Amino acid sequence: PAPGVAPQPCGPDGRCGALAAALERAQAENRRLEIAYRAASEFLARMSHELRTPFNAIIGFAEMMGREIYGPLGHERYAEYAHHIADSANHLLGLMSDILDASRLQHGSLSLDEAPIEVEPVLSSSAAMVRPRAGQSLIGIDLEVEPALRLMGDERRVKQTVVNVLVNAVKFSHPGGRVRLAGYRDFDGGVVVEICDSGIGIPEDDLERITLPFVQAAQPGRRAQDGAGLGLTLAKAFMELHQGSLKIDSILGRGTTVTLRFPPERTLAAS
Template sequence: MSLSRKLSFALLIAFLVSIVYASLFSYMLYEGLYVKNLKTDMLQTGKRLALSYEGGAVRDSLINEINGFGEKSQFEVFAVKNPRELSMCLPFEIDYNALISGEDREKLLTGSPVYKKGHVKRLGRDVISVAVPLLDGKRLEGIIYLYYPLENLSEMTLRYSAYWLVGAFLFLLVALTLGNKWLKKTVKPLIEMKNAARELSSGNLAVRVANYHDDEIGQLAKTFNEMAESVQKEDERRKEFLANVSHELRTPLSYMKGYMEAIQTGVAKKEDIEQYENIIWRETNRMERLVDDLLDLAKFESREFSLKMAPIPLAQTVEESINKVKHRMAEKGIELERFLNYELIVEADEERLIQMLMNVLDNAINYTDTGGKISVSLAMEDSSFAVITISDTGQGIPEADLAKITERFYRVDKARTRKQGGTGLGLAIVDRLAKLHGGTMVIASEVGKGTSVSIRLPLV
């Protein structure tokens, strides 16, 4: 069953429940107001009539006076000297003991009226009655009896049944007509989103839904469009990533294949074989680093990955990372400066922290010319963070490339990076690891003057 039909069915049920509720409410009003008012009026009338009794035996003139009043009143009213005489006055057969019981007699002797309500088969309806005592001291000299046949609720309903049925039919017709129009208008955006979601799942990532009012459905439409846009961007990144991976792997494979064929077919000269083997070895290492970086990056972006956190003296870890690349700096004649605060302790994964520092240091060495300088500093910031800054005097990064430098495989100078063996994933890994540690990575650079990479980590 569609949502529209479910809502229409719900409206119909609500309408029927409303009718039942209206009927019950009408009955409650009938019982609570109509019957209650009749009882009050009968009691007051009976008490006023009883004021004419002056004591002693009930005179016939008083009985005639009360009976005469009954002919003009809306109630049936009469007076009797003996309760047994009531069966002669009532329009239906009734047992004396059932009419005035011993308990009722005791109540009448106290001066309190007796109220009763019951169904009379002969009249086919309920009757309410009030018996008011005429007391002379402690003697019950007579009774003023008032009764009124209640109008049956079904009679009232039948009397107005034609109007009721016509009104109910018209109300139902108008309610369902307007309700269906409102339902179609309400459900329309949901149907559009359902169709759009189906197209999205079939591969049409450009599908979008219209904007609606700023209610829950409008917010759902907005969220759907944001989701579709996110899926489209992610698909574009995936395609770009696969293209970059294919391109990055194709180059070393083509080198390896070409030089291996030259060696195996005897085309390569003996004096060149060693050089070709070295090239094959270099490209093999480059492919290995590329695969390792890809696996690391995929691992870091996985929800299952977790860091092995522990308190670490940060300056010691920074020095350990520097010592691993000091020989490369010496080979290029690069001057090293360090300014380290040895009191800073962070909670981090030491292995991943060294990986971050090594990636940044490798880039600094690769892009700093012979005779340049690399500076490494460690300082406190705002009493809550430790900041590791690695600066070089290399070629720098253009401002237009800074925003994209942490994207996977993004290169400012692809030819130079490939020649030096970079994978284009180093800074993407550093950025991701910094975020996993609750910190950030910030890059500042100026072309021709150098680059500065700052890693900000929370202190213990």
């Protein structure tokens, strides 16, 4: 090199030295992100336990009081209040679970616990969970499931997906209406679950955005709906984790059909 000029490791422009420095910075950032990812995963797991424990206690004690297991409460309004406490705690527990799941999805820490699933019991249980809410508006849930339908997946997440969509169907149905929950094998062998309602429908402009976090469909003349706006977001994410899809077809004023489609590779032979 010329007098007074420092030698360059890879050439006169020092390009290799710059690349090495950039690589070192990238590796350091990657290590930092890995630490943050582990910390976030541990925090979410800890918070899930810490929050569920008191909620479950509130729900359990409120239900015991409502049933007057240890004797009469006195005034009948106390039993009514106990039921309200349990309902409100269940609602908050559901919101909390959705928010924690959304955080796990954002951090990429949500995985599936896969095992063979009998579809009919899962759909039947999902319908049973939503029927009390549907009954408040005299809405019926009709269940139609093809016999011996089985698939490989995460039963808890599949049920959570179906329940989230069913709750939406009931929420936007007319009083006295009906919601249809069906499960069948598609022409390609994949398992399909359909949730159909004849309610108020979804505006076309909202169809693409209602699966985004915290977004709810605009319904002119109706009050804002309860919930965090995460139900369809999580349902779509859970289907994608199963390599499946969630499709929404809706006609304003006539109703909505949500189709959950699992790939044929997840279909299992009848036991």
